[in-house]
Amino acid sequence: MGDGDSLPGQAEAFLSAHPGASLVALGSGEHAGALNLSPLGVPVTFLPAERNVDLAMRYLSLNQFAFGGIGVPRWVLSDLYLLPGAIGLLRCPARMLSASVQERLGVAGDEPAIGAAYYAAPSLTPGLFIGVSLLSVLPGTGASPWVKALTLQMLRARRLRGVAQWDNPSVRVHSRLGPLRLVGRVPGGHEYGERSFVYESELTDLTRLADAMARRLSLTPTLRVSATDLPALSALLDRAEAGEVLHLVYPGLEAGQVLVREGPLD
Structure with a gap:
């Protein structure tokens, strides 16, 4: 994907350091063709939210766990996240999460889990996105800046x-x-x-x-x-x-x- 000092090279190094991690886009199927599904050379799997309700609910649970009282309501997730845009999800084996997070989210072992996520909303100004929600349950890994950077490249922001x-x-x-x-x-x-x-x-x-x-x-x-x-x-x-x-x-x-x-x- 690129030499180690370049942005693609750094992205490759981040993913190589965390075997099993991958990037997923979750949003309305209408938007699949508008996304860059190879941001910085990183392959992204697009999953239409209309047919992946279980994954959307896992994101909802993680968001509400991470943000407590200001976590996203379910209708906001549907109407203002998934319908107009796409969420970037860093998926990883559940074993990478702490035991308490695994228990809270109901995942374990090599089961796919969401380790970090970023959502930026489209705006009326072309090319300008509005950062809405960044979360990570992978402390010390650098997941937060990377899921943000890769998602923004995916959105062509x-x-x-x-x-x-x-x-x-x-x-x-x-x-x-x-x-x-x-x-x-x-x-x-x-x-x-x-x-x-x-x-x-x-x-x-x-x-x-x-x-x-x-x-x-x-x-x-x-x-x-x-x-x-x-x-x-x-x-x-x-x-x-x-x-x-x-x-x-x-x-x-x-x-x-x-x-x-x-x-x-x-």
């Missing part, structure tokens, strides 16, 4: 916008795909209110993406802000909404501080 919280460790995962440009506040508010922000990732520069995934992309922050200093973080969003270029740079959050680079990256 050119840009991604998502919502994150300043103090959430997920910022580290999101920034593995490259610098996160600050966009502003979440439209319509959010359950986590002042702690949340909208970011954008640019996905067309595969060289930069490869460097970011390999942690070779070195961008020095010009500003460090405490993740609990909400007035200062709100002021950052004021600046972003006024048009100033601001990025969170990897790892995004370090020792309780948000890492910001001011000005254009190049």
Whole structure:
């Protein structure tokens, strides 16, 4: 698929390190022809959700297990995930999951299980997807950034916008795909209110993406802000909404501080 330093080479190395892992797309059969079913050279099995209800229910159980009270309701899964788009699933032998997760999900041994999953919703703007749900029950494997990166390539996404919280460790995962440009506040508010922000990732520069995934992309922050200093973080969003270029740079959050680079990256 590619040399070890390239993005396809890194994807191949990730899958080789986890024998039995594979990528599956679960969505409406209408969309099969619109997907790239060989993202970065990784083969993807497309499973129409209309004929794979059991797998959809397994994803639902995993999502609700991972997110508790804010897990996806069943009707949202059908109407807003599977009908308009496709979920990227990293499947693996159940034995790769912890015993407690196996028990909760009712899987065991070499039975296929969902180890990680990512859903990004299509938007009105061509090429722009909206990050909705990233989850993994394979800690320490790198599954989260890889299921996200591969799914976005599968969707042919050119840009991604998502919502994150300043103090959430997920910022580290999101920034593995490259610098996160600050966009502003979440439209319509959010359950986590002042702690949340909208970011954008640019996905067309595969060289930069490869460097970011390999942690070779070195961008020095010009500003460090405490993740609990909400007035200062709100002021950052004021600046972003006024048009100033601001990025969170990897790892995004370090020792309780948000890492910001001011000005254009190049």
